[in-house]
Amino acid sequence: MGRILRAISENGGVVITAADTTDIAARAEQIHKTSAVVTAALGRLLTAASMMGCSLKGEESSLTLRLKGDGPAGSVIAVSDDRGSVRGYVQNPVVELPLNRYGKLDVGGAVGQNGLLHVIKDVGMKDPYVGSVPLVSGEVAEDITAYFAASEQIPTVCALGVLVNPNLTVKVAGGFLVQLLPGATEDEISRLEENIKGLPSMTNMLDSGLALEQIIDRVLAGFAPNILDEFPVDYRCNCSRSRVEQMLISLGRDELADMAAKGEDTEVACHFCDKKYRFTAKEIEKLQKQC
Template structure:
C-alpha cells in the first residue's frame, strides 16, 4: 500500500503533494514482468499519475497520462482515479539499454525524446480535457513540470524516482509535486529554489528511511508547512467481465460474427492487470444476439 501526504505553507503560497509509491511500482513490476529501465519509466509515470489524481475534485473523475516518445518501450500509460489509486501499462515491458552517462537507468532512452506527454482529465463531462506537450527529456519528471508550465500556467517542481534492485524487484519509489500559488513572493521562490538545490533524490531519501513528513519538512524548510491530509493509495485495476463484454459489443456485429465463425473460444487479456477473461462460443452468440434484435 502506498501513502500520499499533502501539505500547504503557513501563508498558503506553496502547496506540496508527496507519495511513497514503492508498493505500487512493485506491484506493476510483478504484473508486467518488466525490465529495470521499463519498471523505472512506468513507475515514475504511475507515481506522477497518483499525485495528479489526488488533485481531482469529483470522486468519479480520473486522469490518464500517456508518454509517446518514439523509444523502444513504445507507449507508457498510467491512469489514476480521484483517490490516487493507479494502474498502468506499457507497449513493450522488456527493454535492455546501457546505463546513461550518469550511471543511472536510461529512462529517457527507453521512452524516447521525440514525442509528447498527453494528459487526459475525465471530469464526467461530455468531452474530457486533453492537454499535450512535447517531451523535454523523456525522464518523466521534467516532462510533467513542462506540462504544468505550458498547459496550466502553474509554476511547478516535480521530482520522481524509482530504485530497482539487481533482481528487478523495487527497492524504493516515490515523488513529490510542489506548486506556487498566485501571489507567491520573490523571497519565497528563492527560498524554495535553495531548498531544492540541496535536496537528495527522492529514492535516496526514502531508502535512507526518511518519512514523507520529513521529506515535506526538508523541501518546505522555512515555510512552516501544515499537513492537509493523508491517505493510502494502491495499484488498482477496475476491469471486470461486464466491462470486457461491453468492449466486445463495441466491436460491432461483423467482428463478433467473425469470432463466432472461427469456432474457437475467445480469450481477452486486460493490459493493466493481465487478468484473462474467457468466452465460449455460446457466450459470444448470446452477446451478439441483442445486437441482431
C-alpha cells in the same frame, strides 16, 4: 499500500504533494514483468499520475498520462482515479539499455526524447480535457513540469524516482510535486529554489528511511508546512467481465459472428492487470444479439 500526503505552507503560498509508491511500482513490475529501465519509466509515470489524480474533483473522475516517445519502450500509460490509486501499461515491457552518463537507468533513452506527453482529465463533463506538450527529456519528471508550465500555467517542480534492485524488484519509489500559488513572494521562491537545490534524490531520501513528513519538511524548510490530508493509494485495476463484454459488443455484429463461427473459446486479457476473461462461442453469440 502506497501513501500520499498533501501539505501547504503556513502563509498559503506553496503546496506540496508527496507520495511513497514503492508498493505500486513493485506491483506494476510483477504484472508486466518489466526490465529495470522500463520499471523505472512506468513507476515514475504511475507516481506522477497518482499525485495528479488525487487532486481531481468527483468520485468518478480519472486522469490519464500517456508518454509517446520514439524510444524502444513505446507508449507508456498510467491512469489514476480521484483518490490516487493507479493502473498502468507499457507497450514494450522489456528494454535493455546501458546506464546513462550519470550511471543511472536511462529512462529518457527508453522513452525517447521526441514525442508527446498527453494528459487527459475526465471529470464527468461532456468531453474530457486533453492537453499535450512535447517531451523535454523523456525522464518523466521534467516532462510533467513542462506540462504544468505550458498547459496549466502553474509554476511546478516535480521529482520522481524508482530504485530497482539487482534482481529487478523495486526497492523504493516515490515523488513530490511542489507548486506555487498566487501571492508567493520572490523571497519564498528563492528559498524554495535553494531548498530543492540542496536535496538528495527522492529515492535516496526514501531509501535512507525518511518518512513523507520528513521529506516535506526538507522541501519546505522555513515554510512551516501544515499537513492538509493523507490517504492510502495502491495499484488498482477496474476491469470486470461486464466491461469486457461491452468492449466485445463494441466490435460489432460481423466481428462477433466471425469469432463465434470458429467454435472456439475467446480469451481477452486486460492490458493493465493481465487478468484473463474467457468466453465460449455461445456466449459470443449472445453478445452478438446485443449489437
